Amino acid sequence: MRVLLVPNVVKAEAAAAATELVSWLSAEGLEPVLVNDDATAVGLADFGVSPSDLGQPVLVVALGGDGTILKAFHLLGEREVPILGVNMGRLGFLTGVGPGSIRAAVGDALAGEVGLERRMTLVADVDMAGKHAGTYRALNEICLGRGGGSNRVIGITVVINGTELMSFGADGIVVATPTGSTAYALSAGGPIVSPEASGMLVVPIAAHTLASRAILTGPSDVIELRIDAERSTDGCLTVDGDATPCRRSITRVTLARSPHDVVLVKSEGRDFYQVVAREFFGG
Numbered sequence: 001m002r003v004l005l006v007p008n009v010v011k012a013e014a015a016a017a018a019t020e021l022v023s024w025l026s027a028e029g030l031e032p033v034l035v036n037d038d039a040t041a042v043g044l045a046d047f048g049v050s051p052s053d054l055g056q057p058v059l060v061v062a063l064g065g066d067g068t069i070l071k072a073f074h075l076l077g078e079r080e081v082p083i084l085g086v087n088m089g090r091l092g093f094l095t096g097v098g099p100g101s102i103r104a105a106v107g108d109a110l111a112g113e114v115g116l117e118r119r120m121t122l123v124a125d126v127d128m129a130g131k132h133a134g135t136y137r138a139l140n141e142i143c144l145g146r147g148g149g150s151n152r153v154i155g156i157t158v159v160i161n162g163t164e165l166m167s168f169g170a171d172g173i174v175v176a177t178p179t180g181s182t183a184y185a186l187s188a189g190g191p192i193v194s195p196e197a198s199g200m201l202v203v204p205i206a207a208h209t210l211a212s213r214a215i216l217t218g219p220s221d222v223i224e225l226r227i228d229a230e231r232s233t234d235g236c237l238t239v240d241g242d243a244t245p246c247r248r249s250i251t252r253v254t255l256a257r258s259p260h261d262v263v264l265v266k267s268e269g270r271d272f273y274q275v276v277a278r279e280f281f282g283g
Helices: 012-027 036-041 066-076 099-110 229-234 272-281
Strands: 002-007 031-035 059-064 083-087 115-119 122-128 131-138 141-146 154-160 163-170 172-176 201-205 223-227 235-239 250-257 262-266
Touching: 002 012, 002 036, 002 066, 012 031, 012 059, 012 099, 031 036, 059 066, 059 099, 066 083, 083 099, 122 141, 122 235, 131 141, 131 235, 141 154, 141 250, 154 172, 163 201, 172 223, 235 250
Parallel strands: 002 031, 002 059, 059 083, 083 262
Antiparallel strands: 115 262, 122 131, 122 250, 141 172, 141 235, 154 163, 154 223, 172 201, 223 250
């Protein structure tokens, strides 16, 4: 059985944990692997594989913070493999265990003695210069914003299920999952949404109007973001914090709930609102 390890390679404790897990998993007759770049960075080159050769791991262990889980999610693509997050970072909304209980947590996950939590993800189709230019998946959010170093606002029209809802000039707009409500969408003024919700959160960024509001859609709704043709050269897309190639003018982004969820190993006794209280309100 193959286990994929995804460390935050800039953290020494994550590299040390990956080395320890590789030794233990190998001794247990399992096959630990890392993608080549990570394996080289943490001194485990012999266990590296290319992202295209990941196969079907039975478990992913993300050693870092929430950003490392995002990295693991994008490595998996559409594979719905359980991800066990080990919190070695600053934010721990998605991570399931602390660094002191890694081996026990991995053992329980491999034995099927853990709870699993499914979170919705987004899929976005992007049109540039009137032609389809790519499809992207996101766990947290997709942001359509200013690109190319421009200081001009971009003209955005929001269309939901074919109904033109609102148009405004803005720095951009965020479409987030409930999971992503505590990330960029929160910084842009959006609400905190329970991960048990299943709609998309639409949050304008610094809209030049008094009428813009954040909106939570239904789970089957389809959102179109259209950019004013005169301002389309300013629009670029960011997916879970990473910029996509911005080769030509974005004219439209169509977003919907992806048919593929992310599967997280759930820590017993860990409540979403307790995490919100601790991370944001000092509880």
